[in-house]
Amino acid sequence: MASVSSFKDLYWPMLVAMRDLNGSATPSELLGRMAANLDLPNDYLDNTKSEGKNLSLKMGWARSHLKIAGLLDNPRRGQWALTSKGGNVSSETEVRELVRVALGEYFKASAKKRKPLPAPGKPVERRRAPAPRGETAQPSIPQPKVSPALDVSEWQSALLLTLAGLSREQFERLCLRLLVAVGIKTPSVTNSTEYDSVEGVGTTRVGLASFSVCFRITRNGNLVQPSDICSFRGSLLGRADKGIYITTGAIADGAAEEAARAGAPAISLLDGKMLCEELMRRKIGVRKVRVGLPEAAFFEQL
Numbered sequence: 001m002a003s004v005s006s007f008k009d010l011y012w013p014m015l016v017a018m019r020d021l022n023g024s025a026t027p028s029e030l031l032g033r034m035a036a037n038l039d040l041p042n043d044y045l046d047n048t049k050s051e052g053k054n055l056s057l058k059m060g061w062a063r064s065h066l067k068i069a070g071l072l073d074n075p076r077r078g079q080w081a082l083t084s085k086g087g088n089v090s091s092e093t094e095v096r097e098l099v100r101v102a103l104g105e106y107f108k109a110s111a112k113k114r115k116p117l118p119a120p121g122k123p124v125e126r127r128r129a130p131a132p133r134g135e136t137a138q139p140s141i142p143q144p145k146v147s148p149a150l151d152v153s154e155w156q157s158a159l160l161l162t163l164a165g166l167s168r169e170q171f172e173r174l175c176l177r178l179l180v181a182v183g184i185k186t187p188s189v190t191n192s193t194e195y196d197s198v199e200g201v202g203t204t205r206v207g208l209a210s211f212s213v214c215f216r217i218t219r220n221g222n223l224v225q226p227s228d229i230c231s232f233r234g235s236l237l238g239r240a241d242k243g244i245y246i247t248t249g250a251i252a253d254g255a256a257e258e259a260a261r262a263g264a265p266a267i268s269l270l271d272g273k274m275l276c277e278e279l280m281r282r283k284i285g286v287r288k289v290r291v292g293l294p295e296a297a298f299f300e301q302l
Helices: 007-020 027-038 050-068 092-113 154-165 168-181 226-236 253-259 272-281 296-300
Strands: 072-076 079-082 185-192 197-206 209-218 242-247 267-270
Touching (some): 007 072, 027 050, 092 154, 168 197, 168 209, 226 242
Parallel strands (some): 209 242, 242 267
Antiparallel strands (some): 185 197
């Protein structure tokens, strides 16, 4: 059985499977062919089991990356096609390099087009560590990390890719803007890491009652475990009445149960899919469009 520990391991098998399927397939057809080619156990085909959910998510990332690299196309919802460029790739090494270069260009282009988000609250000022003497500090391009067991659509995958490409400051401003939109008053950041998480405090009102709230928003793509909720709840003690935990990844069943445990401070959870839907609903960096464009590659192949 081949290893699929990372979504990058699926780039080459996905192109091979697309060739086997005559260059066109639905996600389920692609999954079936890849499972057969890689000799995967049946659990990987069952989306109710962790192996199946994990593989489904990794395939979503792989498809998105191959599309960015121009190796796959998504001509309509639920249908994928192999491009002429993808059909000419001859090895796993080649496809990984093509995707690496394409992602770098994608994030750089996105950064140039992106406008600063208006900040509802002033984020905490922090300085980057100085570069070693004789070296010039180069901005790193964060790579998106797989969110195990998260089943997202293509537009949601693209949005999560964009969130992964934000700088720390931009991610902070987006978090604050979202919190204000959902009713958190005067949110402020108390701690943040370079790319992984933002933490802070704010207040909210329900009827005549006002509550203090602590929030944690992570984008490391890891599966949120019960221990993460326990750790976060510990930070609430003496500081807040309620908590909000938002992740770009998925939330384990045990973590959801821990968040709702009776007798403990309530913690509201939002996984990556719910986060995308919330941003869409509130029109924060996302909007619905209906576009019809001629497919040049299709007509060239007639």
